[in-house]
Amino acid sequence: MTAPLESTKTANYLPFLPLASELEALLQDPSVRVPPRQVLAWPGGGSLFVMPAHDTRLGMSKVITFTPANAGSARPTIQGDVLVFDLRTGSRLRVLDGPTVTARRTAAVSLLAAQKLAPRPDGPMLIVGAGVQGRAHLDAFVQGLGVKEVWIASRSADSAQALVQHAQHLGLDARWTARPQQALDHCPLVVTATPAQQVVLEGSLRPDHFVAAVGAFTPAMRELGPALCQQAWREGRVVVDTPDAQHEAGDLLQAGLPMDQMPTLAQVLQAGAARRGPVLFKSCGWAGWDLAAARLACPA
Incomplete structure (x- = not known):
C-alpha cells in the first residue's frame, strides 16, 4: 500500500482552490489531448485503468487499480500512481500518489x-x-x-x-x-x-x-x-x-x-x-x- 508520506506530499501539491482554478484553465486550453482511457477487467471484479494525457509542456499517465472487494477493509479500493513527464526532454518530473490525485481532483x-x-x-x-x-x-x-x-x-x-x-x-x-x-x-x-x-x-x-x-x-x-x-x-x-x-x-x-x-x-x-x-x-x-x-x- 502507498506510504502515508506519499499521500501527504501529493495533497500538499494540490490545494483545492488553486486546483479548481487549474481545472478551469485546462478546459480552456486547446493544446490538451486526452485519448480514451484503457480499462482492463481482472478476474474477481477488479480493474486496471491506464489514463494518459498531455499539453504542450507536460505528459502524464495515471495507472491505478480499482478493487471493489477492498471496501470495508484496511486496503483502499483505488491504488496506483500518476507519472508526470517533461515533454521536451522525456524526463520524469514527479510521481504522485494516484488515490490522492483521484480524490482531490x-x-x-x-x-x-x-x-x-x-x-x-x-x-x-x-x-x-x-x-x-x-x-x-x-x-x-x-x-x-x-x-x-x-x-x-x-x-x-x-x-x-x-x-x-x-x-x-x-x-x-x-x-x-x-x-x-x-x-x-x-x-x-x-x-x-x-x-x-x-x-x-x-x-x-x-x-x-x-x-x-x-x-x-x-x-x-x-x-x-x-x-x-x-x-x-x-x-x-x-x-x-x-x-x-x-x-x-x-x-x-x-x-x-x-x-x-x-x-x-x-x-x-x-x-x-x-x-x-x-x-x-x-x-x-x-x-x-x-x-x-x-x-x-x-x-x-
Whole structure:
C-alpha cells in the first residue's frame, strides 16, 4: 500500500482552490489531448485503468487499480500512481500518489461545478458516502464554498461518525443521518460518493438543489434514483463532466435520459450558467483532470 508520506506530499501539491482554478484553465486550453482511457477487467471484479494525457509542456499517465472487494477493509479500493513527464526532454518530473490525485481532483471538479452552477453554494450540505471521496468533498466545499453545516449518511455508522468528527474539528455543525432522503429536504447542496451498484439516494429536488454524483462511473453502477434524475432533467439541468459520461454515467443511463443532449462542464462554463431549477452534475472521471493536477504539482 502507498506510504502515508506519499499521500501527504501529493495533497500538499494540490490545494483545492488553486486546483479548481487549474481545472478551469485546462478546459480552456486547446493544446490538451486526452485519448480514451484503457480499462482492463481482472478476474474477481477488479480493474486496471491506464489514463494518459498531455499539453504542450507536460505528459502524464495515471495507472491505478480499482478493487471493489477492498471496501470495508484496511486496503483502499483505488491504488496506483500518476507519472508526470517533461515533454521536451522525456524526463520524469514527479510521481504522485494516484488515490490522492483521484480524490482531490474529483472533489475539485465538483467544487468548480458548484462554484458556477449551485443556486445555494454555502449549503447546508448532505454527503452520502463517508469514504475517501466523501472526506475530500467535505474539505473542498468547506474551503471553496464556506459550508458551515453538513449531514453525513453512510452504510457504515463508524465511517459516518469518523467523518462527522472530522467536520466538527473543522468547526462545522455536523451530524450523522440514517435517512438521507429526509436530509435531502434540508440540504440544497448534495454530494453522493459511494461505489454503489444500487440506489442510495431518492426523493424530490427543490429548485435550489445542486447534486454532484461522483461515485458511479460505469453503466452498471448507480447512486441516484431514476425519478430524481428525470426530475432534474425535466425541471432544471443535467450537466456531465465530459462527453465520456454519455457511455459511463450509470445513474443517467439507467434513468433513460437522452445522453447525447447533456451539456458538458466545459460547454456550460463557456456559455455561462443559466440558473433555473435544480442542477444535477454527473462526474465519471477523465485523464484531463489528472493532467490539471500534474500541471499544478509541476509548475513551469
